[in-house]
Structure formats: C-alpha cells, structure tokens
Amino acid sequence: MKKVLLILAAIIVIVVIGLFIFIQTGYDKSFDSEYPVTELRINPDSAMIEHGRYLAYGPAHCAHCHSSIDKLEALERGEEVPMTGGMEFELPIGSLFTPNITPDKESGIGNYSDGTIYRMLRYNIRHDGQACLELMPFFNMTDYDIHSIIAFLRTREPVKNERKPNTYNLLGKFVRTVALKPAQPEAGIPNKIKRDSSSAYGKYLCEAVANCKGCHTERDLKTGAFVGQPYAGGFVMGPDKSTQGWTFITPNITPDPETGILHNYTEESFINRMRGGRVHTFSPMPWGPFSRLSDGDLMAIYRYLQEVKPVKNKIEQTVIMPEES
Numbered sequence: 001m002k003k004v005l006l007i008l009a010a011i012i013v014i015v016v017i018g019l020f021i022f023i024q025t026g027y028d029k030s031f032d033s034e035y036p037v038t039e040l041r042i043n044p045d046s047a048m049i050e051h052g053r054y055l056a057y058g059p060a061h062c063a064h065c066h067s068s069i070d071k072l073e074a075l076e077r078g079e080e081v082p083m084t085g086g087m088e089f090e091l092p093i094g095s096l097f098t099p100n101i102t103p104d105k106e107s108g109i110g111n112y113s114d115g116t117i118y119r120m121l122r123y124n125i126r127h128d129g130q131a132c133l134e135l136m137p138f139f140n141m142t143d144y145d146i147h148s149i150i151a152f153l154r155t156r157e158p159v160k161n162e163r164k165p166n167t168y169n170l171l172g173k174f175v176r177t178v179a180l181k182p183a184q185p186e187a188g189i190p191n192k193i194k195r196d197s198s199s200a201y202g203k204y205l206c207e208a209v210a211n212c213k214g215c216h217t218e219r220d221l222k223t224g225a226f227v228g229q230p231y232a233g234g235f236v237m238g239p240d241k242s243t244q245g246w247t248f249i250t251p252n253i254t255p256d257p258e259t260g261i262l263h264n265y266t267e268e269s270f271i272n273r274m275r276g277g278r279v280h281t282f283s284p285m286p287w288g289p290f291s292r293l294s295d296g297d298l299m300a301i302y303r304y305l306q307e308v309k310p311v312k313n314k315i316e317q318t319v320i321m322p323e324e325s
C-alpha cells in the first residue's frame with residue numbers, strides 16, 4: 001500500500017514538474033515558421049499617408065493605446081502626440097505594455113520591415129514571432145487601410161522610448177501555452193472597401209477598425225473570447241492603472257428599445273455625442289480619437305448600429321468610483 005502511494009506521489013510530482021516545464025518553455029513560443037514575414041514593400045502616395053493619419057489618430061485609435069497616460073489629455077485636445085507607447089494594461093494574466101511605434105531604430109519600429117508590421121496588424125504576431133492577446137482588433141482590415149497606416153507611421157518623427165517587457169503570471173503563461181493563437185482573419189477581405197455613409201461601411205468601422213464590437217460585447221478577460229451577445233454591453237474594464245482605479249462597464253448599444261442606449265439618440269444627436277468627447281476622465285473608450293471622425297463615418301456607424309440585432313440586457317451602471325469598487 002505504502003509503495004503504491006509512493007509511486008502515485010512520484011507520478012503526481014513528475015506530472016506537475018512536466019506541466020511547469022511545458023508552460024515555462026511554451027508561453028513565449030514563436031509562430032515565425034507558420035506565419036513567416038512576407039516581403040511586402042509599400043509604395044504609398046500622399047492620399048494613402050493622409051488616410052493612414054486619419055485612421056491612426058481617429059477610428060483605429062492607435063494613438064490612444066500607444067501613448068502614455070499623461071499624454072491622454074493632449075490627445076483628447078486634438079494634438080497628434082507621438083506614439084511612444086508605455087500604456088499598461090493590467091489583466092488577469094499579467095501586465096502588458098504598449099511598445100513605442102515611432103520610427104526610432106532602437107526602441108521603436110524603425111528596424112521592422114513593412115511585412116513585420118503588417119503581420120502584427122493582420123495576425124497579431126509581434127516582430128519576435130510571439131502571438132498577442134487580441135487587444136488589437138485589426139485582423140479584418142483591408143490591405144489598403146493597413147498599408148496606409150504603416151506608410152503613415154513611417155513619416156513620423158522618431159522618438160526614443162524603451163519598451164517595457166510584458167509580465168505574465170502562471171495563469172498567463174498557461175493560457176498563452178495552451179490557448180493563444182494568432183488572429184484568424186475572415187476569408188475574402190477585399191483589398192479596399194468603398195468609404196461612404198452606408199451601414200456596410202459602418203459595420204466595417206465597428207468591427208474591423210474602431211473596435212466598438214470588441215468593447216461593447218461581454219468578454220472573458222483571460223482569453224479575450226466573446227461570451228455575450230454582440231453590442232449588448234457588459235464588458236467590465238478596470239479597476240486598474242489605466243482607469244486610475246475606476247471601473248467601467250460598457251453600455252448596451254443594440255437598438256433594444258428598453259435596455260439599449262441608442263434608443264435615446266437620433267442620427268444628429270449621436271454625431272454630436274461622439275464629437276462631444278469624454279464625460280468620464282478615465283473611461284477606456286477612445287473618445288478623443290473618435291471625436292475626429294468624419295460626419296460620413298459617424299453616420300455609417302449610426303446606421304449600422306440601427307441594424308444590429310436588438311438584445312435585452314440591462315446594464316445598471318456603467319461607471320463605478322474607486323471607493324465603491
């Protein structure tokens with residue numbers, strides 16, 4: 001009996017050690033061989049660069065995450081603050097820091113090829129081959145838009161700012177080892193999409209560019225998986241450093257007449273609200289970048305949201321003060 005117990009204990013110890021080694025050696029695995037960097041060379045014209053600027057400081061809100069929290073106010077005022085990174089996201093799996101995406105050769109993207117940055121936006125794979133949690137939702141963007149953004153980034157002033165390494169706890173390493181995969185873009189993404197005020201373009205903005213769906217749908221923060229109905233709200237953000245201790249819960253933006261907040265808006269008042277900027281200082285919603293959206297883009301978003309399936313989901317409170325949480 002004693003011998004059996006000893007053997008059992010030994011097996012458990014071996015399994016635990018094995019699992020530990022598996023996680024420690026697997027969490028930073030590289031996807032370079034499955035997703036090699038392509039030989040892409042973007043040849044932009046000035047219209048593409050301007051379009052890239054509009055996307056990066058507007059709907060795609062790169063600047064909102066890739067600047068430090070003390071630059072947020074300047075960004076909200078309309079300044080094109082350099083995208084030097086440094087914003088921290090505290091998640092159940094550890095802490096992620098945004099990197100410097102100015103063209104500095106040592107600390108930024110100056111030495112990354114077009115193909116390297118393209119792979120990040122299309123597949124969420126970093127320059128070193130590691131897959132990222134789905135914080136950046138651009139994998140269904142058109143090539144034209146991705147190329148425009150990359151071309152614009154190249155025109156910026158290089159600024160030195162070393163990247164802070166991400167830290168993962170054991171849960172984070174486990175999730176990364178067993179569940180984390182590169183993003184899976186949809187089949188048949190067009191090379192370029194017609195930009196007009198139609199709901200079709202609105203859908204593209206909400207899902208592939210501005211991440212309205214990503215934030216206004218309940219998700220599991222450990223894996224990033226969607227667990228709620230699209231646009232029905234309930235995704236909890238914070239309290240953490242980026243929200244300065246506040247907790248935010250996204251409202252339901254489906255057209256449900258009782259529980260969806262969109263019901264309170266006409267097209268005109270929606271555009272005014274989006275232009276109006278933030279009410280809550282530390283809300284994670286990128287109000288500054290969104291206030292720069294063109295009328296046509298905002299109309300397109302409004303029109304699309306009217307077509308989303310109405311979902312009854314009452315969100316009692318969207319903001320909780322630090323003392324209460």
Ligand code: HEC
Nearest residue numbers: 060061062065096097098099101120126127132133135136
């Ligand atoms: C919601 C926040 C958020 C937004 C919006 C965002 N990023 Fe990021 N980005 C991150 C985080 C966090 C990382 C680090 C991921 C990691 O290391 O796992 C990152 C990493 C990157 C990298 C990877 C650098 C490398 O190591 O290879 C590039 C390039 C990048 N972002 C460019 C962009 C561009 C361009 C945009 C706009 C189109 C953008 N990001 C918008 C949060 C964001």
Ligand code: HEC
Nearest residue numbers: 210211212215248249250251253280283284285286301318
């Ligand atoms: C990074 C997460 C995030 C993204 C991306 C995001 N939202 Fe939000 N949104 C929030 C949070 C959190 C709130 C509640 C706090 C607030 O009002 O700032 C909110 C509030 C709102 C409100 C209510 C404002 C009010 O005053 O009642 C509307 C409308 C809205 N979002 C629409 C959108 C649309 C449209 C998009 C895409 C263009 C979008 N959001 C993208 C997080 C996000």
